[in-house]
Amino acid sequence: MFRDFFDRAHWFALGGLVIALFYLLFFSPVDGSTVRKQDKRLELVLQEKARIAFLLETYAPVEELAAAGNRAAALLKLEELERDFPGEAHASILRGSLLLEQGAIAEGIAAYVLGVRQNGDYIDARSLLGRHREITALVEAELPLIKVRVEKSPNSRTWNEALNNIYYLQSRLAGGCE
Amino acid sequence: MRRFLTDRHIWLVIVSGGILGTFGVLLAFWGNPEHSGICISCFLENTAGALGLHPDTRMQYLRPELPGFILGAMASALVGKEFKTRGGKAPIFRFMSGFFLLVGCTVFIGCPIKLFLRLTAGDMTVWSGLLGLLVGIGIATRGLTSGVYIDRGETQRGGGGVLVPLLFLFFLLLLFVRPAFILFSERGSAAQHAPVLISLLVALLIGVLAQRSRFCITGALRDLFLIGFRAPLFWGLVAMVLAAVVTSLLTGSFRLGLYGQPGAHFDMFWSFAGMLLVGWMSVLIGGCPFRQLVKAGEGDTDAGMVVLGMLTGAGIVQSWNISATAAGVSFYGQVAVLVGLIFVLTTSLLFRERATA
Amino acid sequence: MSLGIKFILKSVAGLVLLLLTGSLLAGCDAVKERPKMRIGYMNCNSEAETRARFGPLNEYLSQKLGIDFELVSVDTQEFAERFHKGEFDFTHTNSLLYIILREQKNLRLLATEKRGQYGPRTAGTLISRKDSGIKTLADLKGKYLLFGPQLAPSGFLAQYDLMLQAGINPEQDLAYYGIPRGSFKHEKVVYGVYFGKYDVAAAPALDLELMIRDGKITADDFNIIAQSEIFPYCTFGAARQIPDELAEKFRMLLLDLTPESTVTYQSETVKVLDSAWIDGFAQLEDADYDPIRRMAKNANMPPYQEF
Known part of the structure; x- marks a missing residue:
């Protein structure tokens, strides 16, 4: 490996490059172009924060109407927003909550499932958008009742679908890899 | 029986299995996602995400367990003078095999180790996957006895066997240095992890033991089919299962049932098909995803190609919506499994050595 | 045998063959003929709209069940009376008419239409x-x-x-x-x-x-x-004399409809649910209609009207 000039030249160059790399990594100043290329994580964080802020602001009228007990108007407002932002997970979650409060159990659960499938953040306890506690309460309250309905009408497709949906939420609440 | 009890290798295998089962549960108890204390496919998906190979912001984390397994195996191989750069046979085939291994695993939601961890935690949805794994191994074993044979690599010049371990060492450095281009999820399953040093130490230990014992899930079942209960690896698997059950019970993570299980779905046929693919493929290429990591740590560049294929697959399954979720297996996942099975069938035909008339 | 007799015999044989073939074909037609039934569809706005909306669904049901369903567009006010006369085998009405027919003629509940955010319910x-x-x-x-x-x-x-x-x-x-x-x-x-x-x-x-x-x-x-409060939306029902098996098949056909279900209608392939402005069908129970019963009693409306 150190036999002749060829070997020694290579070792010399190798040593030089390792030193240069070491210097580059730990001592050289970071120039502007590097900063622009390396801020990917920051971009993602900003995107996420902006997204959350946008959603909270956009859907604030719905939340306000719901908080005032005017769930029917809140649902209509959601429908109006749907024209601009169709298929948004946040709308599905809000719709789920409003439908459940009005007694549309199967449809409410289906809306929650749609929202969680579109964006797993809603099942997360640590996400700013998370509805972990709300969905936990939903599963705990409705699972036994839906089981009873399915036992009473084992062939009811509507309630069997609702049961599958609530099992999905239960499974997502249990965690695991996605 | 006496020979069985006095055979050091058998005890090494049993201890390896026991340690794997115990820490497989404990890592989840210490912070990894539920039932995913050790899951090679999940860890590879997280790693691919952290490297920016897929856009799912809930699946991005450089899991230290992967470098741990490889570097532990490498250290063990170096100490035991077993580290040797070898390989060079059918590299593209092995790369593609790695890709389809990941497809099969992610359609099932978990590698063979996770299958047993899920099973031992009471998850009853895994039965179809287990059946698929057994059938796949059975078919592949039958293939082995019928002449389906992929040449083993030979000793190679150039020291290429160190490259995959170095790559994963680099990933480990990235985990500690955390440069801005590496992504880390702040929510979702990738945000759930055991303390880094604990994960790393456990993985190094398991890597060492797995290298010494040659422990492998599919290998254990293959040997069971080939030589019955005399197979040492099978007893390692039994030890893993028993240790995982006991640890699950002790940590309170055992919950017997079909419903509400973490990271599980009810598409039983596709679970079966996914694990059929994994079992079949693993026997053909000489080991499950975990075993491929360990072999890559020993300098096996063929296994290294499988690992790179798995890493690529981990990015693609997330980007292309191939991986399953609790909602079930997507259309693309179903297509990918069928393509994988076509690949493995074709492979069996093309790699079969037939007696000349 | 003279040529004349031969000609007559040949002609008779030909005629017999022709008649036999004709009768066999007629027999085939008789076998192919499908039973006829009538579905009364409550008019929402106009007869033309009702026919345009429900024509494809009606055709879909006919093809799948092998029954010629006649689409009868019915004015809301006349519906109960015409049903009492036995004009319809199946009904498509709003939920109030459903309970009127249920209370008066024991109409059987089949499936409830899903439309809008409340699914099979409305308010x-x-x-x-x-x-x-x-x-x-x-x-x-x-x-x-x-x-x-x-x-x-x-x-x-x-x-x-x-x-x-x-x-x-x-x-x-x-x-x-x-x-x-x-x-x-x-x-x-x-x-x-x-x-x-x-x-x-x-x-x-x-x-x-x-x-x-x-x-x-x-x-x-x-x-x-x-x-x-929310209550069930428009509803398909079956007259009591309809055999259970047929009613069940009818129900399952409705429940199995997806947005992709198509039918050939007036030489065009059309999406059944889309044409009918329906999102799908749900299987509710008669007890789910109790809010309507309570409202009708409170408002002194049929079928609980007291003078």
């Missing part, structure tokens, strides 16, 4: 213009109100009941209430308030939702003064 709302200052039920006294059709559960019954529950007697406490003439009554009541001709309207929640979806109005144009 009735009382609305006023945003700038009207009418915000609560108490504000309704002395106001001009526009109802939907009288047998409309979400355009009349629900709101009538809401007012009675709040202690307002629509017959005495309102300055005036009316029902628009002609078709598209539900939209007319909304526009009646929107353009300021009436103070308050009894609008179905679904129609508001659809008008918002279409951009005809916005949610901010109106105050939702009150909304009823």
Whole structure:
């Protein structure tokens, strides 16, 4: 490996490059172009924060109407927003909550499932958008009742679908890899 | 029986299995996602995400367990003078095999180790996957006895066997240095992890033991089919299962049932098909995803190609919506499994050595 | 044998063969002939609209069940009477008509239509213009109100009941209430308030939702003064004499419909649910219709009307 000039030249160059790399990594100043290329994580964080802020602001009228007990108007407002932002997970979650409060159990659960499938953040306890506690309460309250309905009408497709949906939420609440 | 009890290798295998089962549960108890204390496919998906190979912001984390397994195996191989750069046979085939291994695993939601961890935690949805794994191994074993044979690599010049371990060492450095281009999820399953040093130490230990014992899930079942209960690896698997059950019970993570299980779905046929693919493929290429990591740590560049294929697959399954979720297996996942099975069938035909008339 | 006799024999044989073939073909036709049944579809707006909406669904059911279903478009007011005469084997009505037929003729519940956010349910709302200052039920006294059709559960019954529950007697406490003439009554009541001709309207929640979806109005144009509890939407039923097996097949066909289900109708392949403006069908139970029963009793409406 150190036999002749060829070997020694290579070792010399190798040593030089390792030193240069070491210097580059730990001592050289970071120039502007590097900063622009390396801020990917920051971009993602900003995107996420902006997204959350946008959603909270956009859907604030719905939340306000719901908080005032005017769930029917809140649902209509959601429908109006749907024209601009169709298929948004946040709308599905809000719709789920409003439908459940009005007694549309199967449809409410289906809306929650749609929202969680579109964006797993809603099942997360640590996400700013998370509805972990709300969905936990939903599963705990409705699972036994839906089981009873399915036992009473084992062939009811509507309630069997609702049961599958609530099992999905239960499974997502249990965690695991996605 | 006496020979069985006095055979050091058998005890090494049993201890390896026991340690794997115990820490497989404990890592989840210490912070990894539920039932995913050790899951090679999940860890590879997280790693691919952290490297920016897929856009799912809930699946991005450089899991230290992967470098741990490889570097532990490498250290063990170096100490035991077993580290040797070898390989060079059918590299593209092995790369593609790695890709389809990941497809099969992610359609099932978990590698063979996770299958047993899920099973031992009471998850009853895994039965179809287990059946698929057994059938796949059975078919592949039958293939082995019928002449389906992929040449083993030979000793190679150039020291290429160190490259995959170095790559994963680099990933480990990235985990500690955390440069801005590496992504880390702040929510979702990738945000759930055991303390880094604990994960790393456990993985190094398991890597060492797995290298010494040659422990492998599919290998254990293959040997069971080939030589019955005399197979040492099978007893390692039994030890893993028993240790995982006991640890699950002790940590309170055992919950017997079909419903509400973490990271599980009810598409039983596709679970079966996914694990059929994994079992079949693993026997053909000489080991499950975990075993491929360990072999890559020993300098096996063929296994290294499988690992790179798995890493690529981990990015693609997330980007292309191939991986399953609790909602079930997507259309693309179903297509990918069928393509994988076509690949493995074709492979069996093309790699079969037939007696000349 | 002379040529003449040969010719006659050949002719007779040919005739016999022709007759035999003809009778066999006729027999085939007789075998192919499908039973005929009638489905009464309650008119929402007009007969033409009803036929256009439900024609493909009717054809789909005919093809799948091997029965020639005749689509009978029926005026809401005449529906019960014509059903009593045995004119229809299956019915498609609103939920109030369903309970009328259920109570009077033991109509069998098959499936409930899904449309809008509440799925197989809907509700009735009382609305006023945003700038009207009418915000609560108490504000309704002395106001001009526009109802939907009288047998409309979400355009009349629900709101009538809401007012009675709040202690307002629509017959005495309102300055005036009316029902628009002609078709598209539900939209007319909304526009009646929107353009300021009436103070308050009894609008179905679904129609508001659809008008918002279409951009005809916005949610901010109106105050939702009150909304009823939710109750089942339009419903398919089967007359009691229909065999259980056929009724069950009919039900399953409806429940199995997906947005991708198609049928060849008038030489075109069309999407069944899309044509009918339906999202799908759900399987509810008769007890799910109890809110309608309670409302009808409270409002003294059929089938519980007392004079």
